[in-house]
Amino acid sequence: MTDRWRIRLKVNGKEYEREIETRLNLADFLRHELLLTGTHVGCEHGVCGACTVLVDGQSLRSCLMLAVQAAGKEIATVEGLGDPENLHPLQAAFREHHGLQCGYCTPGMLMTLVEFLRDHPDPDEAEVREAISGNLCRCTGYQGIVDAALAAAASLRENPLKG
Amino acid sequence: MGMKHFGARIKRLEDPRLLTGRGQFVDDLHLSGMLHAAFLRSPFAHARIRAIDPSPALALPGVFAVHSWRDLPASMRQKRLPLPVPNAAIRHQRTQYPLAIEEVSYAGEALAVVLAESRPIAEDAAALIAVDYEPLPVSADCRKALEPGAPKAHSDLPDNLGAAFALSYGDVALAFARARHVAAVSLWQNRGGGHAIECRAVLARHDPVEDALTVWIAGQSPHASKAQIAEMLACDANRVRVIMPDVGGGFGPKAIAYPEEAVIAACARTIGRPVKWVEDRREHFLATTQERDQYWDLELALDAEGRILALRGLLLCDHGAYFPWGIILPYIAATTTPGPYVLPAFHLDVKVVLTNKVATTPVRGAGRPQAVFAMERLMDKAAKVTGIDPVALRRRNLIGPERMPYSVGLTFRDGKPMVYDSGDYPLCQDKAAALADYANFPARQKAAREKGRYLGIGIGNYVEATGLGPFEGGTVRIMQSGRVAVITGAAGQGQGHRTAFSQIAADVFGVGPQDVDFIEGDTAMIAMGVGTFASRVAVNAGSSIELAARSVRAKIIKLAAHLLEASEEDIELAGGRAFVRGVEEMGKSFAELARIGQGMPGFSYPEGFTAGLEETQYFSPPQSTYCNGTHIAEVEVDIGTGRVKILRYVVAHDSGVLINPLIVEGQILGGVAHGVGNALLEWMKYDENAQPLTVNFADYLLASATDVPRVEVAHLQSPTPLNPLGVKGAGEGGTIPAAAAIISAIENALRPFGVEIADAPVTPEKIVALLDEAGAYEADR
Numbered sequence: 001m002t003d004r005w006r007i008r009l010k011v012n013g014k015e016y017e018r019e020i021e022t023r024l025n026l027a028d029f030l031r032h033e034l035l036l037t038g039t040h041v042g043c044e045h046g047v048c049g050a051c052t053v054l055v056d057g058q059s060l061r062s063c064l065m066l067a068v069q070a071a072g073k074e075i076a077t078v079e080g081l082g083d084p085e086n087l088h089p090l091q092a093a094f095r096e097h098h099g100l101q102c103g104y105c106t107p108g109m110l111m112t113l114v115e116f117l118r119d120h121p122d123p124d125e126a127e128v129r130e131a132i133s134g135n136l137c138r139c140t141g142y143q144g145i146v147d148a149a150l151a152a153a154a155s156l157r158e159n160p161l162k163g
Numbered sequence: 164m165g166m167k168h169f170g171a172r173i174k175r176l177e178d179p180r181l182l183t184g185r186g187q188f189v190d191d192l193h194l195s196g197m198l199h200a201a202f203l204r205s206p207f208a209h210a211r212i213r214a215i216d217p218s219p220a221l222a223l224p225g226v227f228a229v230h231s232w233r234d235l236p237a238s239m240r241q242k243r244l245p246l247p248v249p250n251a252a253i254r255h256q257r258t259q260y261p262l263a264i265e266e267v268s269y270a271g272e273a274l275a276v277v278l279a280e281s282r283p284i285a286e287d288a289a290a291l292i293a294v295d296y297e298p299l300p301v302s303a304d305c306r307k308a309l310e311p312g313a314p315k316a317h318s319d320l321p322d323n324l325g326a327a328f329a330l331s332y333g334d335v336a337l338a339f340a341r342a343r344h345v346a347a348v349s350l351w352q353n354r355g356g357g358h359a360i361e362c363r364a365v366l367a368r369h370d371p372v373e374d375a376l377t378v379w380i381a382g383q384s385p386h387a388s389k390a391q392i393a394e395m396l397a398c399d400a401n402r403v404r405v406i407m408p409d410v411g412g413g414f415g416p417k418a419i420a421y422p423e424e425a426v427i428a429a430c431a432r433t434i435g436r437p438v439k440w441v442e443d444r445r446e447h448f449l450a451t452t453q454e455r456d457q458y459w460d461l462e463l464a465l466d467a468e469g470r471i472l473a474l475r476g477l478l479l480c481d482h483g484a485y486f487p488w489g490i491i492l493p494y495i496a497a498t499t500t501p502g503p504y505v506l507p508a509f510h511l512d513v514k515v516v517l518t519n520k521v522a523t524t525p526v527r528g529a530g531r532p533q534a535v536f537a538m539e540r541l542m543d544k545a546a547k548v549t550g551i552d553p554v555a556l557r558r559r560n561l562i563g564p565e566r567m568p569y570s571v572g573l574t575f576r577d578g579k580p581m582v583y584d585s586g587d588y589p590l591c592q593d594k595a596a597a598l599a600d601y602a603n604f605p606a607r608q609k610a611a612r613e614k615g616r617y618l619g620i621g622i623g624n625y626v627e628a629t630g631l632g633p634f635e636g637g638t639v640r641i642m643q644s645g646r647v648a649v650i651t652g653a654a655g656q657g658q659g660h661r662t663a664f665s666q667i668a669a670d671v672f673g674v675g676p677q678d679v680d681f682i683e684g685d686t687a688m689i690a691m692g693v694g695t696f697a698s699r700v701a702v703n704a705g706s707s708i709e710l711a712a713r714s715v716r717a718k719i720i721k722l723a724a725h726l727l728e729a730s731e732e733d734i735e736l737a738g739g740r741a742f743v744r745g746v747e748e749m750g751k752s753f754a755e756l757a758r759i760g761q762g763m764p765g766f767s768y769p770e771g772f773t774a775g776l777e778e779t780q781y782f783s784p785p786q787s788t789y790c791n792g793t794h795i796a797e798v799e800v801d802i803g804t805g806r807v808k809i810l811r812y813v814v815a816h817d818s819g820v821l822i823n824p825l826i827v828e829g830q831i832l833g834g835v836a837h838g839v840g841n842a843l844l845e846w847m848k849y850d851e852n853a854q855p856l857t858v859n860f861a862d863y864l865l866a867s868a869t870d871v872p873r874v875e876v877a878h879l880q881s882p883t884p885l886n887p888l889g890v891k892g893a894g895e896g897g898t899i900p901a902a903a904a905i906i907s908a909i910e911n912a913l914r915p916f917g918v919e920i921a922d923a924p925v926t927p928e929k930i931v932a933l934l935d936e937a938g939a940y941e942a943d944r
Contacts, residue, residue, distance in 0.1 A: 102410065
């Protein structure tokens with residue numbers, strides 16, 4: 001029944017090694033094994049997008065991936081984006097445009113948009129809406145998020161992130 | 164003096180933590196030795212429980228305990244949850260047991276709880292518990308449930324009529340006898356949920372040294388949860404502390420105290436280890452309260468000019484199996500019906516029916532979206548019957564500003580007469596119509612139709628009682644650090660309480676919002692509290708904080724004047740100091756004053772000074788304050804697929820004085836999104852045995868970024884005289900008329916086919932069915 005594996009992976013550039021149950025999903029692994037609780041869980045069936053993280057640079061619902069499948073991979077979570085005193089331009093734009101209220105869907109929105117803006121540096125509103133259409137927000141009505149994404153895109157075009 | 168922060172569009176203070184993953188939601192808390200709970204829930208909507216055998220579950224490695232009702236503390240074993248809002252109209256005062264004893268009355272009712280080393284093990288074990296159920300006949304449809312001999316929702320009750328009342332004023336019969344026109348509608352609004360993205364969660368820890376319980380809950384009303392836990396566990400309420408940390412959305416369903424809270428608290432105390440339960444989304448669909456399920460049959464009498472003479476009708480409410488919050492939903496719905504219109508005579512019969520479904524309690528709007536949908540559908544019907552333009556007809560019947568304060572003739576849920584205190588309803592509707600370019604819509608519609616496109620426009624007006632009393636508290640304290648502490652009992656779920664209340668306090672003390680330390684949702688920090696619901700916190704807590712801050716300001720001035728040997732009139736506050744006006748070096752810092760204020764041996768206070776630079780106020784408004792608004796939606800309907808696209812959405816609203824326009828707009832936009840869901844998507848379906856059919860986000864759809872339009876907002880600001888800030892609530896107005904406006908627009912678009920829409924939501928398949936029924940596809944056959 002308890003089928004355990006030892007895995008190594010990198011999260012936000014830091015190396016971790018843990019022995020875990022096969023059935024543990026990546027979201028629960030990040031949250032309860034590594035105590036990186038910034039990644040949130042909203043539906044556990046891949047619809048709400050709150051648990052979105054980047055795996056080797058690709059956005060992915062961490063509730064739909066087993067942690068053992070992430071062995072050897074590089075994970076990026078919201079904790080790696082910026083800190084309260086030094087917000088990532090996307091985070092700063094979310095604040096400026098009231099792109100969050102309760103903040104629960106926010107980490108998933110941010111990680112989805114980090115990937116989207118990297119690949120689509122000059123999107124229009126419809127493209128942004130399409131990009132976040134797999135992330136549910138019950139508070140904002142999305143308008144602030146869309147405005148934040150467009151503003152962040154403009155700001156990142158002007159001042160690209162280093163590295 | 165400092166800059167004025169009240170009314171400014173200030174970026175939120177709570178954002179940096181939340182944006183960087185540093186929030187602390189209940190499931191983010193990990194306590195040493197913590198056990199994980201999973202509930203066993205009934206798969207039947209109605210069944211007798213013959214036996215529960217936990218032994219297969221207990222045999223699973225990692226399982227610590229399985230508790231059914233027999234294992235609960237004696238104080239709560241056979242005690243139903245308290246009924247928080249009694250009402251004489253309730254015939255069957257039925258609330259849930261913490262864990263079911265002999266009968267389960269909805270699919271999802273909890274029978275047992277498993278405590279295990281991990282959540283997956285707890286879930287595995289819950290599935291192994293053997294229960295011998297005897298399925299019972301089911302009360303599934305509230306329209307049939309009142310018939311003689313209908314299956315009963317609870318086998319020990321005589322019938323399913325949980326409550327009945329009528330609201331009435333004026334001579335309705337006479338008005339109908341004199342009417343030139345009568346418009347009638349028969350409507351249904353189905354069930355939906357709050358669906359905060361964070362589900363419910365409870366973590367409890369018992370400290371045996373102090374016999375103290377700390378319970379962290381993802382909720383809205385910490386003091387209500389504390390009161391229920393203390394009552395069910397029969398323990399000293401002084402030893403129960405409820406903390407609502409960061410909460411990932413509320414929207415109403417998290418406002419009540421649930422059985423799981425008392426059960427988890429009891430388990431933690433019995434076992435002596437912290438216990439955490441985190442609801443999953445499926446459980447949220449099954450066991451968290453829902454709303455909207457109402458049938459309305461209404462008639463409106465009008466004179467030859469389209470002036471309303473009277474309204475009469477019946478409201479049938481599917482309340483589910485229990486009354487966790489009394490009958491406030493149907494009551495609010497009934498009293499919201501007259502809305503912004505002059506309505507000389509009114510009679511509404513209300514029947515509240517018990518069915519074998521999870522109970523209903525307020526979800527954003529709390530009965531008002533149904534009432535507004537009913538009234539506005541009726542107004543659209545009246546426009547058709549009279550041949551008057553729908554907007555003009557409404558305009559003709561709106562209560563004018565010269566009639567404020569306006570007495571409706573009904574009594575609101577707070578027991579006070581319904582008196583609209585302020586607002587200019589005609590101006591509000593005019594602003595919305597102008598912003599939506601209503602005047603030129605016929606040209607747009609015509610041009611589109613020539614290209615085979617179907618455009619429609621619809622309007623929804625509402626008046627909403629906000630700022631429900633009796634109170635919410637505010638403590639304001641100058642701390643020995645010199646910083647300002649502001650504390651309130653109500654828990655926030657994203658409304659920006661920290662920012663808004665810091666703005667209020669900052670202005671009183673001449674400091675910045677960043678100099679304020681804010682605490683909310685912790686029963687240890689303030690003795691009493693009511694909760695965050697009913698668009699009430701800005702009014703109640705905001706006013707308390709303003710009044711408390713003014714008192715503390717007076718105390719600072721008194722103490723500083725005494726120390727500086729100056730007169731009180733000459734003391735000025737700025738930059739965290741009190742000083743003599745014009746002589747800034749003659750002053751004392753807030754920190755120095757706070758140390759003296761909190762008691763310094765050998766130092767006496769000036770005469771009339773009470774200890775501490777702090778004050779607690781529990782502002783109690785004389786009655787609710789009424790906000791209002793108009794929504795206008797312009798839509799395009801694809802008659803081939805039934806798809807609705809919202810092309811334009813306009814809101815004009817008046818929620819009194821704005822503390823922070825950024826936050827108020829956010830509330831409105833989010834509210835509209837919820838309304839879009841109610842209009843087009845959200846449909847909690849049950850089969851004929853009251854089995855829930857939509858228990859995930861693939862079957863039950865929330866509005867996504869591609870469903871929700873950009874919303875244009877016009878603010879009107881009529882200050883209410885009912886509180887010191889002049890503010891009204893803004894949390895629900897975005898949702899309340901949205902379904903009415905959108906569905907009105909869809910009907911308008913389909914007018915060439917004579918389609919009438921009586922339900923919400925209107926899904927594409929429903930539109931196609933209506934069009935088919937109307938013969939729209941005859942030519943294709």
